[in-house]
Amino acid sequence: MERCIGIVGPGLIGGSMAIDLRRRGFGSYFLGVEKEGVNASAALHMGIIDEAVSLEECAERADIVILAVPVGTACNMLPIILDIFAANLASNPDRLQLVMDTCSTKAGITAAAESHPLRGHFVPSHPMAGTEYSGPWAAQPSLFDGRACIIADPEKSEAWAVECVSELYSCLNMRLLEMDSKAHDMHTAYVSHISHVTSFALALTVLDKEKDEKHIFDLASGGFTSTVRLAKSNADMWVPILAENKENLLQAIDTYLNRMQQFRDAIASGDENSIRELINESNRIKRILR
């Protein structure tokens, strides 16, 4: 099957998808939508995309459009894409096109399509993989292998569209889960979003103190490096996520601040038993994570 795939944002996520979907034969021609000229040139030069086009041309020509841009941008683009699909369908009733997103929050993007007549042609999804880098240079083969991917509110999408997106993610070797979008946003606040906030805050704390940056470089242990790694993450992607998932995130942050305060109190009062209990309790994470 000759599938034309449109990658809106051929960066870390979109670019890595294109690499594997091409080499594993899921798609044969890749359109890219990228507003930054230097990124578009890099994506072309690296062979991630075959052609750089406008959003409208991409929605016109692609069988599958993948939105791999920050969530606010994706929300603005989604109705435009669905409108073009509707026009295509009006002139050719056999033309089946779908759009999927890869956003880390699901409330906004599902709301953006909620009342559209072609809502069923949209499949909200969240492949839970990534690195702290961004841009087409960050794209890499096998990024998604073995990781979890959530398809949100599958009952609101057409069955053929969910099936096609499931095939796509199976081709990326992802473990598929279905979840409603509200549950998705609550869980990701805890297992992904808050750990970015704690990393950002940790980096700021150390930068505040260690004016002589050489010391950080000299002394940073593997543990520190791994804890602070996410603080390299890009503001364009993370500002909209943190802003959109505000309610869940505030709950998570408040629980977290409370736990930090318990540590602070136990340390301040020299209460070694309480420190020990807190550590032992947190060690339960061992049973869950490999």
Place this chain on the structure above:
Amino acid sequence: MERCIGIVGPGLIGGSMAIDLRRRGFGSYFLGVEKEGVNASAALHMGIIDEAVSLEECAERADIVILAVPVGTACNMLPIILDIFAANLASNPDRLQLVMDTCSTKAGITAAAESHPLRGHFVPSHPMAGTEYSGPWAAQPSLFDGRACIIADPEKSEAWAVECVSELYSCLNMRLLEMDSKAHDMHTAYVSHISHVTSFALALTVLDKEKDEKHIFDLASGGFTSTVRLAKSNADMWVPILAENKENLLQAIDTYLNRMQQFRDAIASGDENSIRELINESNRIKRILR
């Protein structure tokens, strides 16, 4: 040279040292001091140590004693070892023995030897390497390669002892730094100890919320896993470190809580500009860490 090395605590740190010091020819015979019978048997069976002995026998026979036990235990053992060295030296003035520690805080261990007549035979050091695992089963070759190692207050140790310890760490391929013990404890509060506290608190936060542990397992992204990795760390090691480095750690925690509160406020008020500024500022950590 036939060197007999005594490993007090042949676990992650002591065991990994023994493995590399043996295969790289720095030591030829390894005594182990280990109070847990199952750990001692494992260390023997794995060939990490050649013989399990008491602390006293170890201090009697070893040329170099390496204290690789939690800091509180190390503080209690250090004067006992130096007393035995003194007795050996009295009966044989050519007998040069040294003891070194590997503790993550330096205030307590240096105080424990401060007024001992053989203070010069003790070299306080901190090899900044490790994993979140413990016990002889966690010992591994090349754990220290390329990492930083601090020798604290070198002017208080005999020159021959510092030279010997420097050779030992060079044999482990570590980058050697000298620092006074106060500066050591301040820097490590920021680049190592606080990141353990934030990981413990993060694990507790997620465990509080995600009663259904399967969701954590399913959804945990690579970012979450790396941020929470240190929460697997062992209470026996970390309680004494957090308790001993109280003053520095409280300063670090307070700065950190302040930064977390800034994030919370910016998210709560939907102030995307402030979120962006905080993230951009924290991104400076990129220039420092590879």
